[in-house]
Amino acid sequence: MLDTRIAQSVIDHAVALGSDFAEVFVERNEVSSIATLSDQVQDLSSGIDFGIGLRLVYGSKVLYGYTNRTEEDELRRIVTELAAKDRRDPATSAGAFDFRAFDDAHSATRTLSGEPTLREKVDYLFAANRAARAAGNQISQTRGACAQRQQAVEIFNSDGLHTHDTRHYIRATLQAVAASGNEQATGSQTDGGLLGWEIVETLDPEVCGTEAARQALVNLAAKPCPSGRMPVVIGNGFGGVIFHEACGHLLETTSVAKQASVFHDRLGETIASSAVSAVDDGTLTHEWGSINIDDEGMRTERTQLIENGRLVNFLADRLGAEKTGHRRTGSGRRQSYRFAPASRMRNTFIEPGEDSLDDMIGSIDHGIYAARMGGGSVQPGTGEFNFAVTEGYVIDDGKIGHPVKAATLISTGPDVLRRISMVGSDFALATGMCGSVSGMVPTTVGQATLKVDDILVGGNA
Amino acid sequence: MADPLIEAHAHHVLDQVTGAGAAGDLIVQQDASLSLKAHDGDLEEHKVNSTRVYGVRVIKDCRAGIAYSEAADAAALDSMVAQALQNAAFAREDDKEAIADGNGSLATDDATLCRQDDVTVETKIAAALAMERELAARDKVQNVPYNGVQDVTAERYVFTTAGHTAHSKARLCNAYAYALLKDGDKDVLDGVERTARRFDELDTSEIVEETYARCIALLDGEAVPSRHYDVLFDVECQAALFGAFASVFSGKAARDGISPLRERIGEKIGVDSLDIRDAPRRTEGFGYTLFDGEGIATASTTLVAGGRLATLAHNSATAGRFGVANTGHAARSPKTPLGVALHQPEIGPGEILESDLTSGEYLEIVDLAGLHSGTNAVSGDFSLGAAGFLCADGERLRPVRNITVAGNFLDMLTKIVGIGNVQHWNAGRSALMARIRFGDMPISG
Numbered sequence: 001m002l003d004t005r006i007a008q009s010v011i012d013h014a015v016a017l018g019s020d021f022a023e024v025f026v027e028r029n030e031v032s033s034i035a036t037l038s039d040q041v042q043d044l045s046s047g048i049d050f051g052i053g054l055r056l057v058y059g060s061k062v063l064y065g066y067t068n069r070t071e072e073d074e075l076r077r078i079v080t081e082l083a084a085k086d087r088r089d090p091a092t093s094a095g096a097f098d099f100r101a102f103d104d105a106h107s108a109t110r111t112l113s114g115e116p117t118l119r120e121k122v123d124y125l126f127a128a129n130r131a132a133r134a135a136g137n138q139i140s141q142t143r144g145a146c147a148q149r150q151q152a153v154e155i156f157n158s159d160g161l162h163t164h165d166t167r168h169y170i171r172a173t174l175q176a177v178a179a180s181g182n183e184q185a186t187g188s189q190t191d192g193g194l195l196g197w198e199i200v201e202t203l204d205p206e207v208c209g210t211e212a213a214r215q216a217l218v219n220l221a222a223k224p225c226p227s228g229r230m231p232v233v234i235g236n237g238f239g240g241v242i243f244h245e246a247c248g249h250l251l252e253t254t255s256v257a258k259q260a261s262v263f264h265d266r267l268g269e270t271i272a273s274s275a276v277s278a279v280d281d282g283t284l285t286h287e288w289g290s291i292n293i294d295d296e297g298m299r300t301e302r303t304q305l306i307e308n309g310r311l312v313n314f315l316a317d318r319l320g321a322e323k324t325g326h327r328r329t330g331s332g333r334r335q336s337y338r339f340a341p342a343s344r345m346r347n348t349f350i351e352p353g354e355d356s357l358d359d360m361i362g363s364i365d366h367g368i369y370a371a372r373m374g375g376g377s378v379q380p381g382t383g384e385f386n387f388a389v390t391e392g393y394v395i396d397d398g399k400i401g402h403p404v405k406a407a408t409l410i411s412t413g414p415d416v417l418r419r420i421s422m423v424g425s426d427f428a429l430a431t432g433m434c435g436s437v438s439g440m441v442p443t444t445v446g447q448a449t450l451k452v453d454d455i456l457v458g459g460n461a
Numbered sequence: 462m463a464d465p466l467i468e469a470h471a472h473h474v475l476d477q478v479t480g481a482g483a484a485g486d487l488i489v490q491q492d493a494s495l496s497l498k499a500h501d502g503d504l505e506e507h508k509v510n511s512t513r514v515y516g517v518r519v520i521k522d523c524r525a526g527i528a529y530s531e532a533a534d535a536a537a538l539d540s541m542v543a544q545a546l547q548n549a550a551f552a553r554e555d556d557k558e559a560i561a562d563g564n565g566s567l568a569t570d571d572a573t574l575c576r577q578d579d580v581t582v583e584t585k586i587a588a589a590l591a592m593e594r595e596l597a598a599r600d601k602v603q604n605v606p607y608n609g610v611q612d613v614t615a616e617r618y619v620f621t622t623a624g625h626t627a628h629s630k631a632r633l634c635n636a637y638a639y640a641l642l643k644d645g646d647k648d649v650l651d652g653v654e655r656t657a658r659r660f661d662e663l664d665t666s667e668i669v670e671e672t673y674a675r676c677i678a679l680l681d682g683e684a685v686p687s688r689h690y691d692v693l694f695d696v697e698c699q700a701a702l703f704g705a706f707a708s709v710f711s712g713k714a715a716r717d718g719i720s721p722l723r724e725r726i727g728e729k730i731g732v733d734s735l736d737i738r739d740a741p742r743r744t745e746g747f748g749y750t751l752f753d754g755e756g757i758a759t760a761s762t763t764l765v766a767g768g769r770l771a772t773l774a775h776n777s778a779t780a781g782r783f784g785v786a787n788t789g790h791a792a793r794s795p796k797t798p799l800g801v802a803l804h805q806p807e808i809g810p811g812e813i814l815e816s817d818l819t820s821g822e823y824l825e826i827v828d829l830a831g832l833h834s835g836t837n838a839v840s841g842d843f844s845l846g847a848a849g850f851l852c853a854d855g856e857r858l859r860p861v862r863n864i865t866v867a868g869n870f871l872d873m874l875t876k877i878v879g880i881g882n883v884q885h886w887n888a889g890r891s892a893l894m895a896r897i898r899f900g901d902m903p904i905s906g
Binding site: 034035037040041042043044045046047048049050051059060061062063064065066067068078081082085118119122140141143177182183184185186219224225227228255258259260262338340374375376377379381382384386387388405406407408410456457458459460461 | 500501503504505506507508509510511512513516525526527528529530531532533537540541544545548549551552553582583586603604606607641648649650684687717718719721796797798830831833834835837839840841842843844845846863864865866867868869903904905906
């Protein structure tokens with residue numbers, strides 16, 4: 001996308017100004033999205049983002065600029081401006097580029113560059129709408145969305161690296177609204193992955209619509225949720241957001257390097273129940289959070305984070321590795337050329353155990369079954385996190401009871417990791433978007449159903 | 462008014478649109494920013510950028526489509542128009558979405574919104590470093606992980622095929638500091654942000670003092686027993702909570718059958734003393750907006766008067782659908798379709814002295830967590846992590862942390878115990894709020 005000679009000139013210029021490391025990140029991002037409202041197409045949009053991010057590193061200081069322009073003079077001007085207050089005699093020289101090609105483990109067939117698929121996507125969302133509507137007269141509305149993205153990146157750096165990658169993302173969602181009088185409730189179903197529209201071969205709009213409607217109807221009938229500390233069984237799939245928030249963010253060197261993570265000095269120590277082994281794996285084929293290479297041009301990998309409760313690895317980008325001494329893990333990610341990369345999660349999950357849902361429910365006298373979770377957030381410095389229950393039920397005398405309205409679970413990472421006492425075998429993954437210092441990136445969360453012995457439930461009873 | 466190059470691009474794009482037998486409008490968003498972050502006594506990040514995005518909306522045969530481009534060469538702009546036309550061909554018919562009539566022009570005043578600021582980058586770097594240094598020197602401060610200053614100039618143009626043009630340019634400076642304090646096994650991470658039109662109007666010493674004061678005050682916080690309490694949010698939290706549910710006032714959400722207020726115009730939805738307005742023309746606010754996403758001039762809109770829902774917020778399409786006046790609340794960026802959003806919301810003053818709002822026992826909430834995930838604007842339900850103080854008769858008795866506050870936004874409006882007689886801006890000066898005491902809120906601890 002960028003002339004190699006221009007990239008070399010820009011990096012040579014940065015090194016001549018004394019930077020320890022220089023990088024040119026080129027991105028062309030093509031997007032197409034559809035929004036439906038019941039059986040009508042509501043919005044259609046498409047576009048192309050294009051830009052170049054320039055990163056200069058002086059010691060531990062990052063200088064970052066970006067532009068939509070590709071002219072050599074303009075790129076060199078930005079480098080000069082960035083380095084104006086730090087320029088010094090060069091300590092090194094830039095290497096000549098050595099192009100490295102990486103295998104594409106997530107090749108796509110029905111991409112945005114190929115035959116138009118708008119009609120098929122609309123038909124899929126309309127079919128999901130019909131399925132939701134068929135679930136009952138109380139389904140008053142559905143909102144569908146399908147977004148496809150093709151992100152091409154090209155990376156050059158002063159170590160001589162030149163590489164590129166093209167990522168194909170697809171995601172489809174249906175939200176159902178159930179209404180009765182002035183009461184309204186929602187349910188949703190989302191599917192996605194690192195592939196093209198061929199994902200439709202694995203999707204069933206009937207399942208999508210029925211599931212979204214089922215949740216909305218359950219929530220419409222829900223009663224106020226009890227409050228206070230109690231045991232909670234957290235469902236599989238997106239329930240994995242508990243590990244993402246409670247622990248994953250705290251293991252990114254973005255926080256560790258600043259000692260703004262409660263786990264920054266706990267490597268090798270037991271930080272979780274022995275029932276917990278956790279992984280961040282960027283290599284899973286066609287998974288939403290996967291990548292071939294990270295946004296610093298390093299091949300991604302599978303990183304074991306916790307093994308039987310013991311912390312064995314952090315997630316490190318280039319700068320994080322330099323600051324902390326922990327090895328790079330192919331986790332340097334960014335939303336776009338507008339962000340400098342940072343250590344970020346990819347597909348993060350607690351590995352399955354052998355307990356059954358029945359055993360978990362049966363072990364609780366009074367608690368909550370959080371069958372489906374929404375998003376959450378964490379304060380890495382203290383480990384305090386929150387995440388939302390979007391489909392919940394009371395547990396009384398070892399049995400699942402009536403549904404309860406949305407609630408929030410709050411705790412701290414260290415505390416909740418110690419209180420995970422049972423992990424099931426019904427492992428599943430779910431797609432999400434994660435926001436942090438380098439913007440919003442696609443991430444997958446996952447787990448089997450698990451039991452937390454004691455956590456604060458923020459109910460509205 | 463316009464940059465000649467942007468004006469030339471606009472003519473090129475709109476000529477393409479009209480040449481295709483369509484009507485349309487073009488939004489051009491141009492931003493320039495500086496961001497500086499300090500950590501460990503040195504500058505950690507120095508980021509500069511300037512970007513421009515073009516976004517076109519075409520309407521042909523009552524069908525709308527949009528497309529955008531970050532490239533501005535003729536081929537890219539032509540491709541953008543072609544994509545928008547292709548998208549429109551798939552869209553539903555909507556005879557209410559149209560390019561607004563009129564061929565006037567609107568422009569903001571640089572003397573008000575974009576005053577000359579000669580503060581050097583060196584001064585800004587020094588300010589970021591000083592905030593970190595001064596905080597790090599305080600007792601119990603373990604770390605100052607997030608600390609920096611920003612300077613953003615945002616420019617927006619709207620051009621329509623009807624000949625209407627609008628241009629705004631505004632500058633905002635921002636400084637923030639968050640400190641991690643530890644004392645034994647207790648810790649807290651908190652801080653504040655402040656915003657101003659010019660950098661020299663920011664008081665970084667106040668940011669240091671307020672950040673430290675908040676952290677010290679909350680450090681020993683513990684949960685309170687689970688039960689219902691009266692709650693008084695600070696202005697920041699109150700504005701954030703109302704912001705999370707602002708879409709209930711959206712005409713588009715009503716048109717789509719999503720807003721719980723869609724059939725309640727004229728009905729009581731809150732206590733008698735509740736007035737909610739949108740006041741985009743208050744120049745002392747940083748949410749000041751001269752024109753909306755369709756280039757239509759904004760005006761003050763009363764949404765709730767005396768507890769009764771007076772109107773919803775509308776763009777031209779939703780106003781046409783409901784047969785009511787357009788309130789100038791079109792929301793659209795170069796990359797997004799036509800929507801509805803409030804500009805600068807306001808809760809009008811009540812008749813209760815602020816000192817009387819704080820009688821008896823109540824919880825003062827100064828921090829909410831999970832607003833993006835723990836709120837549902839369709840049902841109105843919310844459940845959020847919270848921190849603050851247990852208070853009585855205006856005095857803070859003890860700090861409170863690790864609690865949740867839950868409820869239903871619309872129910873809350875009927876449980877208002879009192880509304881103070883003074884309005885306060887939030888820190889970002891984007892919302893003007895009289896403080897409200899809410900009764901009978903479920904708290905878990």
